[in-house]
Amino acid sequence: MDIDEIEREIERFDAELPIASAWTPPSTWYTAPEFLERERSAVFRASWIFACRADQVRERGARVTTDVLGDAYVVVRGDDGVLRGFHNVCRHHAARVADGEACVEELVCPYHGWTYNLDGSLKSAPRSAGLQDFERERYGLVPVQVEEFGPLVFLHAGYPERTVAEELADLVPFLDPAELAGMRWVLRRTYPMQCNWKVFVDNYLDGGYHISHLHHGLASQLDLTKYKTEVFGRFNVQTCPSHEDPGASVGKDLGARIGEGAVYAWIYPNLMLNRYGPTLDTNLVVPVGPDRCEVVFDYWFQGDGDDAFVDDSLATSDETQQEDVWVSEQVQRGLNSAAYDSGRYAPTVEHGMYHFHRLLAADLRASAL
Ligand SMILES: [Fe+2]
Incomplete structure (x- = not known):
């Protein structure tokens, strides 16, 4: 399905009709791989989504990973008690930095050992001596927004218009x-x-x-x-x-x-x-x-x-x-x-x-x- 076909299929659903006259979205929305691809950027990267339970990240150093359609995130409670979220992607060669659930003092990439503090900043990069134009402070894990709502933690990979508390008031x-x-x-x-x-x-x-x-x-x-x-x-x-x-x-x-x-x-x-x-x-x-x-x-x-x-x-x-x-x-x-x-x-x-x-x-x- 090319991009014009996807656009046409999206437009076939008329969201303006009263429910009694409306038709449900066409079946392509549920079957075409291109739709899922579109949803990844349009929906899952643009919404507050569930990241983990609050009890999983209560302790300082507790970290949990979560994945949506190949997008990998890590949520971690810092030494300062602040909960943060990051793309779970090493700034060196894009390896997955963390896996599963653990309590840690730092985040160490298993590929070449690049090490991040719990606030996401780059702590050390082995064998990077001699690297030019390398300002360490610019190579922290890329942050995402996180917010707790009761026993749940949400994350947003984009720029939310409202907080979770506002959205769910x-x-x-x-x-x-x-x-x-x-x-x-x-x-x-x-x-x-x-x-x-x-x-x-x-x-x-x-x-x-x-x-x-x-x-x-x-x-x-x-x-x-x-x-x-x-x-x-x-x-x-x-x-x-x-x-x-x-x-x-x-x-x-x-x-x-x-x-x-x-x-x-x-x-x-x-x-x-x-x-x-x-x-x-x-x-x-x-x-x-x-x-x-x-x-x-x-x-x-x-x-x-x-x-x-x-x-x-x-x-x-x-x-x-x-x-x-x-x-x-x-x-x-x-x-x-x-x-x-x-x-x-x-x-x-x-x-x-x-x-x-x-x-x-x-x-x-x-x-x-
Ligand atoms: Fe049911």
């Missing part, structure tokens, strides 16, 4: 970051999926439409007649209270996990925060290829918790996720079908999804200018 009444920061992180699980990252996001943003069809356990707990989606700038929130008679339809009591109900917050482009009573899980949808992604789940619980409750919650979450994996992979196959081009929105429920597609279209168009 209206989220606080639904999910208070100070309260979430007091929860106990228990486990991370990663689900590889054979679908475009947006298929999984779309599935999440259908306003509960699929719950009664696909998630029978969850459907018996939630009063889906009260399911609600509220759209904000670059995030939206779906809420649904618990059913008054939970568990009756499938003979399974998930009530303790669900509590008063569910809060599902989606933060553009690829992060979800799911709050059920005393539990929180976050889902990061990491694009891997046009038809591949990974969903990284982190689970938090309130209080010391009992192990049986935690185990039950994790099993319930896994069941729901397996159902979402199954359907998302089905959808990806369908998007490749010659019989399908674009679809429609159910106007009363799928406005969260339309919100996502409009934000995406705006970013893709802006990047074409």
Whole structure:
């Protein structure tokens, strides 16, 4: 697909129509490698994205790496207690400086030993004696912005117009970051999926439409007649209270996990925060290829918790996720079908999804200018 074709495919999505008249983005958005390439610069390098959990970088010297579509970053807590982020690329010959999670005193490139202080400045460059026009202070790791929001750390590789706190100010009444920061992180699980990252996001943003069809356990707990989606700038929130008679339809009591109900917050482009009573899980949808992604789940619980409750919650979450994996992979196959081009929105429920597609279209168009 050449650049003119990509532009045409981007323009085929009309973000001005009312939802009842709108068509979903054409399937090329979900299948063409060139679209993913465009999203890397237009979306992932131009948005606040989830970098790591705050508990991973609490100690001085703690550092964590993260990767999005080949872009490598490292987040590190300095000796001065300040949290910083950098491109994880050595200024010498572009090797990856850090890998995984560790507590360190400096960042040493494994290739030729160029060594950086935790504030990113170049500390030493072995065998660089005699190098001309080499001002060491100009060869620090290239910084990116980082910001903590409760238990989460975000990074921005570009020039954000707003801080995370500003962007998510209206989220606080639904999910208070100070309260979430007091929860106990228990486990991370990663689900590889054979679908475009947006298929999984779309599935999440259908306003509960699929719950009664696909998630029978969850459907018996939630009063889906009260399911609600509220759209904000670059995030939206779906809420649904618990059913008054939970568990009756499938003979399974998930009530303790669900509590008063569910809060599902989606933060553009690829992060979800799911709050059920005393539990929180976050889902990061990491694009891997046009038809591949990974969903990284982190689970938090309130209080010391009992192990049986935690185990039950994790099993319930896994069941729901397996159902979402199954359907998302089905959808990806369908998007490749010659019989399908674009679809429609159910106007009363799928406005969260339309919100996502409009934000995406705006970013893709802006990047074409
Ligand atoms: Fe689902």
